[in-house]
Amino acid sequence: MSRRRPVFYDCSKCPAYCCSYARIRVHDRDLRRLARHFAVDLDAARRRYTKKGDGGERVLRHRRDAHFGSVCRFLDPATRRCTIYHARPEICRAYPGTVRCGYYDFLSAERRLQADPDYVATTWNP
Ligand code: SF4
Ligand code: SF4
Structure with missing residues (x-):
């Protein structure tokens, strides 16, 4: 029986800060998954959904937020949920990779301090 480790963050209460990272890497496998999801060929998926990052790597395209x-073009601006959850890249599945999320710790502390459960911290300097 597999048991999931408990985590100390709740993405359902977060405005998806991690989806605002400029460098959300897309590897070949991710691109194939995206192409399948949208029923387009690899070239079309590469052009439509990715661009070259500063280091020459492929990253997800962004939209204004x-x-x-x-933020990532696949984040729903109202619900703050991923619109391609089952087709999202590996890096999104793996993040944050530990039982805590630094942004969520910061956000929770601010929400407590300000007594505002909906407060959105727009900047965070880890
Ligand atoms: S910033 Fe942290 S808590 Fe918020 S959506 Fe990303 S992983 Fe989840
Ligand atoms: S693909 Fe989904 S989870 Fe990944 S950055 Fe974009 S909106 Fe966030």
Whole structure:
């Protein structure tokens, strides 16, 4: 029987800060998954959904965002949920990779301090 480790963050209460990272890597396997999901060929998926990052790597394209200025093009701006959850890249599945999320710790502390459960921290400097 597999048991999931308990985690100390709740993505359902978060505005998806991690989806605002500029460098969300897309590897070949991720690209194939995206192409399958949208029923397009690899070239079309590469052009439509990715661009070259600063280091020459493939990253997800962004869109404007009211909270963070810019977020992954696949984040729903209202619900703050991933619109391609089952087709999202590996890096999104793996994040944050530990039982805590630094942004969520910060957000929770601010929400407690400000007595505002809906407060959105738009900047965070880990
Ligand atoms: S920033 Fe942390 S808590 Fe928020 S969606 Fe990303 S992983 Fe989840
Ligand atoms: S693919 Fe989904 S989980 Fe990954 S950055 Fe974009 S919106 Fe967030």
